Amino acid sequence: IIIAKDAEQAASLVADRFEEVLRERGTEGAVLGLATGSSPVATYRELIARHRGSGLSFAAARAFLLDEYIGLPADHEQSYHRFIRENFTAHVDIPDQLVLSPDGEAPDPRAEAVRYDASIAEAGGVDIQILGIGANGHIGFNEPSSSFASRTRVKTLTEQTVKDNSRFFSSPEEVPIHVLTQGLETIREARQIVLIATGEGKAQAVHSMVEGPVSAECPASILQMHPRVTIVVDEDAARHL
Ligand code: GLP
Secondary structure (H helix, E strand, O other), X not given: OEEEOOHHHHHHHHHHHHHHHHHHHHHHOOEEXXXXXXXOHHHHHHHHXXXXXXXXXXXXXXEEEOEEEOOOOOOOOOOHHHHHHHHOHXXXXXXXXXXXXXXXXXXXXXXXXXXXXXXXXXXXXXXXXXXXXXXXXXXXXXXXXXXXXXXXXXXXXXXXXXXXXXXXXXXXXXXXXXXXXXXXXXXXXXXXXXXXXXXXXXHHHHHHHHHOOOOOOOHHHHHHHOOOEEEEEEOOOOOOO
């Protein structure tokens, strides 16, 4: 657990981990696990700066997103497909067709979940996964009570998450309530995980994740069982530790 002095330092520490993995995997190609939400955006900005400044290359990498809304077209302003391109991958040299996410428009979302989960395994698994955390302790869209053994699947969002995410939509009614998300077991299979949380709104979730019992009530507490996790928080998010 690293308590950074501010959000900028937090982003730089997480970017360091990504840089290490990209350099280690070299031309073999790192498999990156990417997340949406506001928490990782500063890290993406830092990685873009390193790409432009010191030539950090993503050319051999591929990426898998954690989750996607069901029913939003891929080019919808709030689809995670579009979010990750606008905030990160379109600005570095990763091949666009290797930035993968669950297809929120697939006619059979359950079959799509199984296909997507298998495609991660076929790529050799994720080398480094970046995560944010929801105020209720969710990771990806694994809401409280999600099974620790869960794989990629369809989930229904809690009222709280719909409310939290409605800030990105013009009204809460527009937020899709069904999503496709990597499961907790799928996420746990990443070889290294870096979770970033900033601001007082995350302090309770960070406390439960780190110091609470390993419990489905706080899905992120599964990270206590993972051998290689770095949690980077600012002082506000670390308030209850
Ligand atoms: C969404 C995403 C999560 C993210 C969470 C927190 O629910 N599915 O991956 O961690 O929001 O978002 P933010 O970082 O904007 O607080």
